[in-house]
Amino acid sequence: MLSLLWAAGVQAEGAVFIRIDSPYPNVSYDGVLPIRASTYSELEAVKAVARVEDREAELTYSCTGGCEWRGEMPLEGFTKGAKLLTVTVTDELGGISTQEAPFYYNSAPVLTKMEPSDETVVTDGLLHVAASAEDDSSVPEVRVTISGNFSTIAEFSGQGSVDETVDVSAYAGQLLEYTVVAEDEQGAQSVTRRHTIHVTADPRNVPVESVAGRIVDFDPGRYLIERVDAGRYALVIRNRADGSEVVIAERSEMNNRMQLTPAGALYLQSPGTSNFVHYWADGILTRVPYSMRSMFQTKGNYALFDLKSAPYPFALYDTSLPETPAETFTQAYDVFELTEDGAFFYVEEDRIYRHPLRGTAELYLSGHEDVRGMAASGGQLLFQSGLRLYSYDGSVVEEVAAALPEDGRAHSDYELNGGWIAYLASAQEGGTELYLRAPEGAVTKVAAVSGSAAIIQLAGDGRLVYTSGERIYIYRPGEAAPVSAGTEGRDMVKLIDGTWYKTIGNTLFRFEAAGLDTEAPVWPAEALSVTGVTYRSAVLQWLPAQDNRGVASYRIYRDGEHAATVAGDVYSYEDDQLSPSTAYEFSVEAWDAAGNRSTENPSVTVTTSAYEPDDTAAPLWPEGSTLTVTDVTYSRAQLRWPAAEDERGVAAYLIYRDGQLQDTVGGAVYQYDAAGLQAGTTYLFTVAARDAAGNVSAAPLAATVTTGVYEPEPAGRLALTAKPGFLEVGSVLEVNVQADEAEDLYAFLAKLTYDPARFKLMQVKLQDSFGREGETAVLGQSRPAANQANVTGSLLGGVPGRSGAVGLLTLKFTVLQQGAGSFALEPGSTLSDSEGRTVRLETPVRITVTVSGADLDLDGTVGLSDLVLIARHSGTKAGEPGFRPEFDLNHSGAVDRADVEYVAKAVAAAAK
Numbered sequence: 001m002l003s004l005l006w007a008a009g010v011q012a013e014g015a016v017f018i019r020i021d022s023p024y025p026n027v028s029y030d031g032v033l034p035i036r037a038s039t040y041s042e043l044e045a046v047k048a049v050a051r052v053e054d055r056e057a058e059l060t061y062s063c064t065g066g067c068e069w070r071g072e073m074p075l076e077g078f079t080k081g082a083k084l085l086t087v088t089v090t091d092e093l094g095g096i097s098t099q100e101a102p103f104y105y106n107s108a109p110v111l112t113k114m115e116p117s118d119e120t121v122v123t124d125g126l127l128h129v130a131a132s133a134e135d136d137s138s139v140p141e142v143r144v145t146i147s148g149n150f151s152t153i154a155e156f157s158g159q160g161s162v163d164e165t166v167d168v169s170a171y172a173g174q175l176l177e178y179t180v181v182a183e184d185e186q187g188a189q190s191v192t193r194r195h196t197i198h199v200t201a202d203p204r205n206v207p208v209e210s211v212a213g214r215i216v217d218f219d220p221g222r223y224l225i226e227r228v229d230a231g232r233y234a235l236v237i238r239n240r241a242d243g244s245e246v247v248i249a250e251r252s253e254m255n256n257r258m259q260l261t262p263a264g265a266l267y268l269q270s271p272g273t274s275n276f277v278h279y280w281a282d283g284i285l286t287r288v289p290y291s292m293r294s295m296f297q298t299k300g301n302y303a304l305f306d307l308k309s310a311p312y313p314f315a316l317y318d319t320s321l322p323e324t325p326a327e328t329f330t331q332a333y334d335v336f337e338l339t340e341d342g343a344f345f346y347v348e349e350d351r352i353y354r355h356p357l358r359g360t361a362e363l364y365l366s367g368h369e370d371v372r373g374m375a376a377s378g379g380q381l382l383f384q385s386g387l388r389l390y391s392y393d394g395s396v397v398e399e400v401a402a403a404l405p406e407d408g409r410a411h412s413d414y415e416l417n418g419g420w421i422a423y424l425a426s427a428q429e430g431g432t433e434l435y436l437r438a439p440e441g442a443v444t445k446v447a448a449v450s451g452s453a454a455i456i457q458l459a460g461d462g463r464l465v466y467t468s469g470e471r472i473y474i475y476r477p478g479e480a481a482p483v484s485a486g487t488e489g490r491d492m493v494k495l496i497d498g499t500w501y502k503t504i505g506n507t508l509f510r511f512e513a514a515g516l517d518t519e520a521p522v523w524p525a526e527a528l529s530v531t532g533v534t535y536r537s538a539v540l541q542w543l544p545a546q547d548n549r550g551v552a553s554y555r556i557y558r559d560g561e562h563a564a565t566v567a568g569d570v571y572s573y574e575d576d577q578l579s580p581s582t583a584y585e586f587s588v589e590a591w592d593a594a595g596n597r598s599t600e601n602p603s604v605t606v607t608t609s610a611y612e613p614d615d616t617a618a619p620l621w622p623e624g625s626t627l628t629v630t631d632v633t634y635s636r637a638q639l640r641w642p643a644a645e646d647e648r649g650v651a652a653y654l655i656y657r658d659g660q661l662q663d664t665v666g667g668a669v670y671q672y673d674a675a676g677l678q679a680g681t682t683y684l685f686t687v688a689a690r691d692a693a694g695n696v697s698a699a700p701l702a703a704t705v706t707t708g709v710y711e712p713e714p715a716g717r718l719a720l721t722a723k724p725g726f727l728e729v730g731s732v733l734e735v736n737v738q739a740d741e742a743e744d745l746y747a748f749l750a751k752l753t754y755d756p757a758r759f760k761l762m763q764v765k766l767q768d769s770f771g772r773e774g775e776t777a778v779l780g781q782s783r784p785a786a787n788q789a790n791v792t793g794s795l796l797g798g799v800p801g802r803s804g805a806v807g808l809l810t811l812k813f814t815v816l817q818q819g820a821g822s823f824a825l826e827p828g829s830t831l832s833d834s835e836g837r838t839v840r841l842e843t844p845v846r847i848t849v850t851v852s853g854a855d856l857d858l859d860g861t862v863g864l865s866d867l868v869l870i871a872r873h874s875g876t877k878a879g880e881p882g883f884r885p886e887f888d889l890n891h892s893g894a895v896d897r898a899d900v901e902y903v904a905k906a907v908a909a910a911a912k
Contacts, residue, residue, distance in 0.1 A: 016041040016089045018099035018113055021068065023085060023774050028106035028188035029075065035059060035085070035610040037069045037099070038124025042746055043091040045069075051086045053078065055614075059087070075105050097824040109133045109140035109182035109190040111230075113161075116178075118195040118228060119214040119505035123171030123207065124553065124591065126565055127197060132161035133182035133190055140182040140190070146197075168563040172201035173487060193230065198490075198505040203500060203517065203594035205509040206786040208757045211238060216258045217265075220496055220817050223508070224260050228252075237265055237280070241820040248280040262301050263320035268292065277305065277317070284322040292648045295333075300340035303500075306332065316342065316357075327358055337374035337381075337410065345381065347371045352383065365392055373410035382416040389423055391416075401425045405432060411455070418460030422446075424453060434466060436477065446475050447482050459495045474500060474513060483513045497729065497817050499757075510757060510786065521547040521590035521598045528588055528602035532693040534651035535580040535611040539666040541572045545590035545598055548783035552593040557586055568784070574666065580611035593785045609692055619646040619689035619697045625703035627687055634679040635709040635842050639672045641655070641701055644689035651692040656700070658684050674840075682706045717741060718750075718825050720847045724892045727815050727851045729902045733759060735823055735847075736767070737791075737809040744801035744833040745770075747794035748808055755821035756786045758851070759813040764791055767807035771795050788826075801834045820850040820886070854906035862903075862910040870895065870903050 022036040023029055033052070036657045037059065048069040055078075059071040069087075085101045113132040133140045139160045146153045146166055153176065154166045154641040168176060176197040182190040196214075213227030213236065223238040225245075235249035235258065249255070254270040264281035274291040276522040284571045290310035297304050301320045306313055312328040326342065332477060335347040342357035350369045355361040368385045375382040381392045382400070387408070388400040403426040405413055414423035419439030427433045432453060434446040449468035457465040462477040465485075472486040473495050485502060487492050493511065503805060523545050532539040545551050551568035556575070564573055568590075587603040621644050631638040644650050650667040657674065666674060667689075674685065688700040723734035737750050754761070764781050771777025781793040791809055796800065829841040856866045869887075876883040877894040889899045 014414045015043050015091050015093070015095040015717070016097040018087055018089055018097055020085065020087055020099055020101040022099055023103040026102055026104065026109065026187075027540065028104040028184075030105070030107045030188075031075060032107075033073045033075055033085070033103070034483045035069075035071045035087070037087045037089075038067075039069065039089055041091060041097075043093060043095070045089045046092050047090040049088045051088065052083055078105050080105050081108070104186040104188070106184065106186045106188050107136050108188040109135040109184050111180060111182055111190050111193055114178075114180050114193055114195065116195070116197070117212055119197040119198070119508070120195070121200060121210070121505045121507040122168060123200055123205070123595070124565075125167060125172070125199070125201060126555075126562070127166045127168045127176070127178075127199075129156075129178060130161070130163045130168065131180045134160075135184045135188075138185040140184045142180065142182045142325070145179040146176060147179070148174050151346050165562065165565070168197075169201060171199045171377050174199055175490070176526050191231075196505065198507075200504055201595050203596065204485075204512045205504070206512055206756070208501070208755075209240070209507045210507045210511050212506065214505055214872075215492070215508060217260045217492075218494070218501070218503060218508060219260055222260055224258055224265050226255070226258065235265075235267065246283075248276065248285055257296070259288055259298065261298070261319045261632075266298060266303060266319055268296075273306075279303070279317065279319040281320050281322060286317075286319075286322045288317065288325075290315075295336070297336070297338045299338045300342075302326070302338055302340070302342045304336065304338045304344055312609075316344070318342065325573050335371055335373060337376050339376050343697060345374050345376060347374075352381070365397070366415050368397075373408065373414075375410045375414060375416045377416040377418065379414055380416060380419065382410075382414060382421060384410065384414065389414055391421065400437060401435070413455065415458040417458045418462075420456045420458060420460070420462040422455050422464055422466070424449065424455070434468075436462060436464060436475070438462065438477065447473070456493070457495060460729040463495050465493050465495065474511075476513075485511055499816065501757075508757075517549055517592065517594035518596065519548045519592075520596035521545040521551050521592055523590065523600065523602055526602075528586070528604050530586070530604050530606050530666050532574070532652070533606055533608060534667070535609045536578050536692070537574060537576040537651065537666075538578060538586075538606045538608070539572060539574045539669075540586055540588065540604070542588050542602065544571060547592045547596075548589070549592055549594070550782050550790070551590050551785060553591045555589045555591065557587045557589065574664070576664075578606075580608055583607045589796070608708060611693065615648055615691065615693035616695065617647055617691075618695035619644040619650050621645075621689070621690055621697060621699065621701060625701055627685065627703040629685070629703050629705050632705060632707060633839065635677050635707050635840075636673060637677065637683075637685075637707070638777075639674055639685055639687065639703070641670055641687050643670060644697060646689070646691045646695075648691055650689050652690045654688045654690060654696070654700075656686045656688070659686075677705075677707050679707055718829060718831070718841055718845050720823055720825055720845055720848060722823075722849050722891050726855050726890050727849070729815055729817060729851070731815045732762070733815055733849060735811045735813065735814045735849075737811070737825065739802075739806045739808055739831060741804070742801075742831070743803045744835075745803065745806055745831055746801035746834040747832040748792065749828075749830040750791045750809060751788065751826040752791065752811065752823065753788045753826055754813070754823045757888070758815065758817050758819060758821035759849075760816055761811060762814050763787055763812040764789065765810050766793055767810055769807040770802055795834075799834075815851050818851045818853055820848050822848045823847055846887070849891065850886045850888075852889055854889075854910075856887065856903070862906050864907060867900070867903050867907050871900050874900050899910045 017040040019038045022034045035050045050057045057073040059069040059072050061069050063725045083103055083105050087099050089097045111133050115130045131142050131144055133142050142158050142162050144156045144162045148171050156162045156164045178195040178197050179727045181192040202222040215223050216226050217224040225236045233252040234247045236245050236247050238245045249890040256268050258267040265277040269276045277288040279286050290307040293306040293308050295306045302842040303317045312330055313332040315325040316327040318326040333346040337345045345354050352365040353361045354364040370386045371383055373384045378396055383390055389404055391398045391400050401423050422436040422800050423435055424432050432449050434449050435443055435645045436446050437443045453468045455466045464475045466473055467488040470488045471484050473482040474485045475482040494501050502509045502511045525544050527543040529541050530538050553568050554566050556564045556573050584606050587601045589601050590598040625642050628640045629637050650665050652667055653674050655663045683705045685779050686700040686702045689697040717740045719738045721736045766779050773779045780788045825845040827841055830838050832838045854862045856869050873887050873895045887895045889902055
């Protein structure tokens, strides 16, 4: 067995036996070749030299970790490929012995693509993986593995790349591991990369935004993101309004407790047994010089914690100020409660003291033994004495609960906010129950809880987030029961500005606990048919399924296995991966945006034709055949051709544009809509016929097309505008859709997208310049997704269309939160004249609306600094140097006197 470790080759005659331990035989090495050789002889080996081609390296004898000859040789300058190492040993009598070991000078493959990114969330049940690699000597094999719950779900491999789609709908609520590695012909492997993939099928999760990396905390304006890409680490604060980012840490040493603060962010690094507090503010990262011991609490910008090996056992830091602590304490505190103003309560024997920031501690309450924890909100203090929970408002102590859990902890087993109290209590019959007490004293049993139950968030209106049995629940006072909202340790749920939000992996969701779309799409009778069957392909066509909010996608299954997914406005699919003389069963499943799927799905059985390799006759075009072009616009053209002739039938037609294959249609299709063309451009289109044996007509039909320079009537130009006026949370924003320079405009389809986290769509109405709804015009609308509204309008009767600048729609939104949000008319928005001729919008039309309020310097208060800030920008206009859109409070295109007066009034109103 030992001989298996020896290098390949022949031991030359000599007095010393040599075993080469490195390099291993026929293994790839790059950069530097490590060399290790052991010698066996009664004579002493006095010298060892390694040689590759014309390069030599003298080896050194060492007994550190085992006696052997060691050295290394740089490989740069050699040509890549197979190499031979020769080790020559000289003994004490001058005898020469040699040994050889073959190896490869070869760089390992490099992964160049791995999609989707780490922490991606799959919401439609389909995981599309795409990976590729490059190598300097061969096309490497790329291997992809998808696994979950310690078992393999799917494995793929390909030369140079892999591009596959996996149905993971059965793994909803789970974490999957997506692994990629590449290997070249010499056996050199790339670095193995692993991504975490989340799967959710909960229709209550409405996606708001996805980012690169894992969202570890968020607030109305920012994300805190932990990002690991190809071994590079970054902890990042991302501005949700403009997408700008700042990296606050580039090293991970067991980073934990990562959280946003009003001024920046805070986290712990825990190398070994140490815990170092780090916080970032104003571009400066501060590392507390002493390790935290065990007690740690943050409120607002303040952090209070105990220290190891420091000249003071406790320190209070203001995380908005870098470098030095706000206050240090020579006294240690076993029980304390920090408040947002930097003050804190602490316990000594049966007394509770309050220590104001940079002040002197004062007695707050006495006479209660065994105080184990506290929670403070406003002027109210909640404290645990023994297993009893008490409330103190500065004058009266009131018992809240008499049977807390044995290991009760503040902010986990009991919490206080705005007079509301949530607490866990031991039930008389055993187990633990969660209670909610209103400010007026009414107590509600929320639920029986299990496992390591804990209160996560208590809002000022009594709404509650808690965990029980590894699940996250939300509860609103007055509701019959809590609602399950996620998985503990994997998801984060927060209530912000009255809306529930949730993060999974790299995605922020709005969680809709009520008003769910639970209605699945329904198919009409005989919806699915098949045409153009050849020995290797078939074309499926179906009638649209019906859904109360619109079909989002269709999934095509072949023999029960997922084959493809197409958009909800596509009603055909060609499968060209079939085998000859084989029967297949196809079915189509309709999905809506809420994740509801059709149940009684249409199916059809297809049998492909036999492949006859002796068919060598190509299809022929009938004499006089031409390719005709009609309906040419600035961006598309309609192609038509006659049926080609073939003794065994035409299987498909190939459409080329300027010599490049653009599309393939079935043998029974004789027209094609060539879209995506450039205005004012000449193209050469050709069409060739192909039979089932692969024979292609020798002389394709050809036609030259020149697209129009201008958009055809009645297109005009679609425009979006926001009505000028001051906006704040709760205001109504009016967005107008208009067609400029229209001619004979009779009907329209507007596909509008917006930011549902910032704006809630309340009303859609036609503008009078187009028509009056129910009298001279009709209006239709649908909401296919949380961020989209599709609106159609049409005139009634034999009247001419509208011309000139025509206002089409007014959409009214309620402002939900401050910040910048975008509105867009998406491609596919369409205008039609009175003859039914249409033109589609090819590129989106966007506007951005910023809701700033009067706190312009974002310091949390409205004061003179805000007034000075906007006054100094008065007179600047959009497009000019110095113009800041967030200061254009009334959205007039300039920072004018009205904007300054608005802030001046807000400052006066805020003054106490």
